[in-house]
Amino acid sequence: MSKQSLQADVVVVGSGAGGAAVAGRLGRAGKRVIVVEAGPLRFGTQGGHARNLDVSEAGMLAYANEVMKEWVFPCGSSVPVQGLPGFLVSHGAGGSFSLWCSNAPAPDISELPAWMDPADWADYLGQAAQVMHIDPDIAKDGVRAERILAATRAVVGELPAGREVQPMPIAARRVDGRLKYTSSDDLLAQAEGGVAPLLIVEHIVQQVLHRNGRASGVVAVPRDGGEPLVIEASAVVIASGTLASAQLIQASAIDAGPALGGNLLDHPIISTRVLLRPEILAGVPADDPVFSIWVPHSAAHPWQTEVFRFPQTPPAGTRDEDGADVTTFVAMDENPDNRLFFEPGVKDAFGLPQVRVQLRHSAADSHRISLAMAENYRVCAAVGDTLRGAGVMLYGAGGSAHLMGSCRMGPKDDGSSVVNAAGQLWAMDNLYVAGNAVLGTSNSSNPTFTLVAAALRTADRILTTL
Numbered sequence: 001m002s003k004q005s006l007q008a009d010v011v012v013v014g015s016g017a018g019g020a021a022v023a024g025r026l027g028r029a030g031k032r033v034i035v036v037e038a039g040p041l042r043f044g045t046q047g048g049h050a051r052n053l054d055v056s057e058a059g060m061l062a063y064a065n066e067v068m069k070e071w072v073f074p075c076g077s078s079v080p081v082q083g084l085p086g087f088l089v090s091h092g093a094g095g096s097f098s099l100w101c102s103n104a105p106a107p108d109i110s111e112l113p114a115w116m117d118p119a120d121w122a123d124y125l126g127q128a129a130q131v132m133h134i135d136p137d138i139a140k141d142g143v144r145a146e147r148i149l150a151a152t153r154a155v156v157g158e159l160p161a162g163r164e165v166q167p168m169p170i171a172a173r174r175v176d177g178r179l180k181y182t183s184s185d186d187l188l189a190q191a192e193g194g195v196a197p198l199l200i201v202e203h204i205v206q207q208v209l210h211r212n213g214r215a216s217g218v219v220a221v222p223r224d225g226g227e228p229l230v231i232e233a234s235a236v237v238i239a240s241g242t243l244a245s246a247q248l249i250q251a252s253a254i255d256a257g258p259a260l261g262g263n264l265l266d267h268p269i270i271s272t273r274v275l276l277r278p279e280i281l282a283g284v285p286a287d288d289p290v291f292s293i294w295v296p297h298s299a300a301h302p303w304q305t306e307v308f309r310f311p312q313t314p315p316a317g318t319r320d321e322d323g324a325d326v327t328t329f330v331a332m333d334e335n336p337d338n339r340l341f342f343e344p345g346v347k348d349a350f351g352l353p354q355v356r357v358q359l360r361h362s363a364a365d366s367h368r369i370s371l372a373m374a375e376n377y378r379v380c381a382a383v384g385d386t387l388r389g390a391g392v393m394l395y396g397a398g399g400s401a402h403l404m405g406s407c408r409m410g411p412k413d414d415g416s417s418v419v420n421a422a423g424q425l426w427a428m429d430n431l432y433v434a435g436n437a438v439l440g441t442s443n444s445s446n447p448t449f450t451l452v453a454a455a456l457r458t459a460d461r462i463l464t465t466l
């Protein structure tokens with residue numbers, strides 16, 4: 001079959017948070033970037049957020065409907081990945097970043113790789129906060145927010161300075177008086193002098209082309225079955241999510257060493273929908289702003305709890321705006337045996353090597369989960385009516401949407417990591433990974449803020465090489 005071809009300075013696979021962060025920064029430096037996305041354009045923009053379609057209170061249910069429709073098993077399969085019953089992804093411009101709840105907690109120092117300079121992280125987290133428009137104050141002024149904050153503080157024990165119960169930083173800003181939630185469209189945005197990345201949708205990258213330790217481009221296959229597209233570039237960035245990034249490296253016959261697919265980290269997630277207590281709902285104005293309350297992760301408290309509203313259909317007989325989700329994410333031990341396996345000779349619906357996953361909780365994980373569950377219930381009882389449908393639930397593996405670590409970063413090429421601090425594969429000169437796949441340090445904070453910081457560092461490294 002004949003092939004079409006295109007050229008760029010850099011080709012990026014995947015348009016979610018990791019891919020968009022790298023592509024946007026390279027574009028702002030004047031580089032020609034092509035982003036290839038397996039899914040379609042949606043929500044009227046290039047990677048915009050489903051919540052922005054209608055940011056009013058009424059729009060919350062429309063957002064929930066989009067999440068239910070667009071959040072699917074990998075490759076749009078009708079069955080989950082074996083070993084990951086709760087794991088869903090989103091194949092469309094913006095990836096899962098187009099659906100995310102915009103909670104952007106700053107990671108605790110204990111959640112970042114100890115072998116890296118904390119000052120370097122602080123610098124890149126600062127840059128990520130800017131491009132993501134993270135606002136620490138946006139969720140603090142509502143009537144419900146103040147009451148939920150006080151009730152949560154009253155039942156959570158003492159926490160380290162700076163990591164006390166507080167309003168959650170949210171990635172959103174006001175544009176023309178309206179809230180705009182951050183997604184890939186913001187990360188891809190260009191100022192004068194920048195070159196807007198070219199987003200090619202509905203193409204599945206099935207192979208990274210390489211020779212003698214250098215990548216030369218990718219092969220992308222159109223979803224409609226047309227001719228394959230070859231995109232040649234001076235550097236390649238794989239940002240196709242935690243499973244598909246490892247799958248693409250394997251499919252391309254790149255020897256990334258034994259850590260490829262190993263050291264998976266999940267956030268065991270406990271989540272409970274409660275009907276807020278009458279004293280929290282009394283006299284709440286119709287335009288009460290968004291609330292999201294945060295019980296942060298710290299070394300002394302290796303899980304985090306959030307009280308916010310997840311986009312979902314409210315239980316029968318209740319109004320969505322009278323409810324809240326109390327969600328607790330728990331840190332897992334790092335363990336190289338928690339890993340994905342490639343099924344020899346079997347391909348998935350994207351034409352990539354089929355995977356199955358083995359994920360086990362250690363005794364320490366189980367103990368941590370039990371403590372976290374107790375906190376979840378205490379917070380539920382403090383803010384909600386636990387006699388009216390509040391069932392504390394531990395989701396199946398992968399249910400947090402925060403699966404990480406299949407291409408983890410590490411300090412040296414000793415078989416325990418796949419990429420270096422800049423996201424560059426140890427085995428290759430100009431092939432990089434961005435996104436949750438590179439995060440391999442035990443943590444429980446929602447990972448998107450941290451992965452965008454890492455992706456901006458990757459973009460800066462690429463700029464030194466072009």
Ligand SMILES: Cc1cc2nc3c(=O)[nH]c(=O)nc-3n(C[C@H](O)[C@H](O)[C@H](O)COP(=O)(O)OP(=O)(O)OC[C@H]3O[C@@H](n4cnc5c(N)ncnc54)[C@H](O)[C@@H]3O)c2cc1C
Binds near residue numbers: 018101401
């Ligand atoms: C409902 C929901 C709520 C969430 N809330 C939060 C939150 O409040 N805070 C937070 O920090 N995180 C949240 N998350 C998680 C957050 O969305 C992810 O951390 C983030 O999107 C991960 O970015 P990524 O670039 O690693 O992957 P993704 O966003 O998954 O992007 C990967 C992209 O690659 C594409 N792709 C895959 N394979 C190929 C291929 N072979 N060729 C081409 N393209 C390919 C996919 O279609 C996808 O668009 C939430 C997620 C969901 C679904």
